[in-house]
Every structure is written in C-alpha cells, then in structure tokens.
Amino acid sequence: MRLWWYRKMAGDCRHRRAVVRIVGPSLAAAALVVATACSGGSGSRTPVATPGTPSATPVPPRTPVATPQVTGSHVLYAAKHYEMDIPAGWTFQPNQGTIGELQRYPTDVAFAPATGPEDPTTAVRTNIEVSCLAPDAKVTSPDQLKDQWTRYVDNLVNHQPLTEPVTEVTVAGLRAFRFRYPQDLGPRKIDQIDVVFLDATCRWLVRLVRLRNGDTSSDQQLQAVLASFKVTP
Numbered sequence: 378m379r380l381w382w383y384r385k386m387a388g389d390c391r392h393r394r395a396v397v398r399i400v401g402p403s404l405a406a407a408a409l410v411v412a413t414a415c416s417g418g419s420g421s422r423t424p425v426a427t428p429g430t431p432s433a434t435p436v437p438p439r440t441p442v443a444t445p446q447v448t449g450s451h452v453l454y455a456a457k458h459y460e461m462d463i464p465a466g467w468t469f470q471p472n473q474g475t476i477g478e479l480q481r482y483p484t485d486v487a488f489a490p491a492t493g494p495e496d497p498t499t500a501v502r503t504n505i506e507v508s509c510l511a512p513d514a515k516v517t518s519p520d521q522l523k524d525q526w527t528r529y530v531d532n533l534v535n536h537q538p539l540t541e542p543v544t545e546v547t548v549a550g551l552r553a554f555r556f557r558y559p560q561d562l563g564p565r566k567i568d569q570i571d572v573v574f575l576d577a578t579c580r581w582l583v584r585l586v587r588l589r590n591g592d593t594s595s596d597q598q599l600q601a602v603l604a605s606f607k608v609t610p
Contacts, residue, residue, distance in 0.1 A: 509579035
C-alpha cells in the first residue's frame with residue numbers, strides 16, 4: 378500500500394518528501410511518501426522556499442529509468458549516473474517517488490530489514506534514498522547549494538533549530554553539506570539527515586530517514602554509503 382501525505386498552504390503547494398517504510402495491515406511493508414512545500418502551523422500563508430526553480434533547460438520525463446545492476450550489496454545505476462554500496466541485508470527499490478517538477482529521475486531507496494515486531498501506528502523502517510534534482514541555473518557552486526538547502530530545511534522545520542549544525546563533508550570527491558533535522562509525520566517522529574552536493578548532471582540528495590528514538594547506529598551505514606558513492610559518466 379502506498380500512502381501520500383500532503384500539507385496544504387496557500388493555493389499552490391510545491392513538493393518535498395521523505396520516503397519511509399511503515400508497517401501496514403498484517404505487518405505488510407508500505408512506502409510512505411510525504412509530498413509538500415508547506416510550512417508553518419494551521420492556516421499559515423507564509424511563502425515557502427523550495428530547493429530551486431527549474432532552469433530553462435528542459436527536464437527529461439520523470440519515468441522509471443532503465444534497470445539498475447544490483448550485485449550483492451553493490452548498486453550500479455548507469456542510466457542515473459551513480460553507483461554505491463548499500464548496507465548488507467538492506468533491500469534496494471528503485472523509482473519510489475518524485476519531488477514534483479524539481480526531480481530529474483525518480484528516487485531510489487534502500488530499506489533496512491525489520492528488526493522485530495513493529496507497531497503499525499508508529500513504525501518507520503530506516504532507509505537511505507538517492508535523488509537527482511534537476512540543475513538550477515541559479516545554483517552553480519557548492520556554497521550556493523548550501524545556501525539554497527539551508528532555506529529549504531529552515532522552512533521544513535518551521536524555523537526551529539536543526540538537530541545539529543550543518544557540516545561540510547566530501548562525497549565522490551565533491552564538496553557536500555550535511556543537514557540533520559527533525560520531522561513529525563503524524564505519530565511518527567523522524568530523525569532525518571540530508572547530504573547534498575552538486576555536479577553537472579544533478580543536485581544530488583542522499584537522505585537518511587529513521588525514527589527519532591535515540592538510536593544513531595545507522596549513522597555508520599550512511600557514512601559507508603557516502604564513502605562508496607561514485608558519480609558515473
């Protein structure tokens with residue numbers, strides 16, 4: 378079962394989303410995709426910054442792209458210009474969602490295995506997703522991307538403090554920035570980490586989604602994914 382959650386702000390509502398695995402009827406897994414550009418409380422009319430406006434360059438249709446080669450825990454997705462290693466025992470599921478007009482290719486997600494019985498009202502399956510956002514003519518440097526994502530995340534958290542300061546890291550030999558912040562999806566309390574970086578093909582987003590329960594063991598798994606991530610021609 379797929380569930381799409383929206384929060385509505387004034388008239389037009391652009392999109393953001395996090396992909397989380399929840400437990401559905403009979404403990405069946407379901408993908409939950411949260412799509413919104415809205416911030417603030419009920420009745421808020423505050424304009425929202427989004428991760429950029431598409432440039433004049435046409436964006437290819439956002440349809441499933443070819444088929445990735447998955448060998449053990451190694452993923453090679455030549456059609457989307459990247460490869461990486463996912464954690465052992467995790468399940469890779471390509472083409473799981475989009476971020477409206479901002480996305481070049483549908484998002485790919487690696488889901489952690491279940492660790493035991495799960496409460497269907499609050500369970501979230503830890504996952505790491507990879508998204509390619511279309512290039513933005515106004516964002517041509519890592520520092521511009523950092524500024525853009527800072528505004529974006531600030532709206533997602535309704536101008537509340539981030540969980541930790543933004544830090545600079547390196548992914549695939551490129552300057553990247555790590556944002557960690559809380560998200561409340563109904564009864565599900567989410568700890569989310571976005572790592573963003575830029576090349577000529579994409580504004581890349583590698584995102585970790587997990588329950589906000591104090592367990593940070595998936596930090597090491599995210600670090601391993603980032604260390605293995607390569608941009609391909």
